[in-house]
Amino acid sequence: MDIEAFIQRFAAGLDELEGLAPAAARARYDALCAGLAPHDPAGLRVEDTRLGGVAVRRFLPDGARPGRVLFVHGGGFTIGSIRSHHGVAASLAAHLDREVISVDYRLAPEANYAMMLADCRAVAETIAPLAMVGDSAGGRLVMDLAASCAHAPPLGLIYPPVGGLDASTLGPDAPLLSRDDVLSIGHSCPTALPVAAAAQPPGLTLHVLSVEHDPLTAPLEAAIEHWRDAGASVDYRCAPxxxxxxxxxxxxxPEMHSAWQAFCQALKGSL
Structure with missing residues (x-):
């Protein structure tokens, strides 16, 4: 598949969500994402359960090394689940050779940002993760979760929204995510994004993956400069x-596959 074919397929799927009730839109989104995911790696055990009172999906590779990794999915705080991001979490577990715990946190509009963060914190406190990884909106949650930790573990951040997003900081519109899409987070989940960028990095060891065409990349790269200046070790790659x-x-x-493998291998080296 080339990137244009992916864009057309994913955009068509997103268009089908328009006007649907939240439950129906989420189910359609789960199916859209699952249709693009690879088969589970061989020797991977998957289990749905609850930890800290929160629904989670466990991904446990055969012969996995000790320790667990927390994974928090994306979806703009309104959609996304352990099902939509099953393929990502399964691949992460296989690459890291660790058990990955994917959190099925509550979503807007039924839940506010504090409730989402509380769900992630409840799971993190239960498993004491070796690392925390977040995709898009999940990256924002992981950053805020780490900020409340006395000693944050290594973080894996995949095109997360950072604080202080506005028309002056965002990059240009891109396929599948426009500047207006990003700014609309303020309506769907008002407290998800702080009005100013954080002065301190969210952790001391950060692994960051972005993509070339994304309005979130410019502010993310600016934040990375500040994090490095503040003393954080930041491993960064942008998928062309x-x-x-x-x-x-x-x-x-292929380009996403290569960047994802490199991201996972670098993160594994920090565990």
């Missing part, structure tokens, strides 16, 4: 030609 959401099809898109 890729767009926001391309991680779902990482097995089908």
């Amino acid at each position: 030609g890729m767009v926001h959401g391309a991680l779902h099809a990482h097995a089908l898109l």
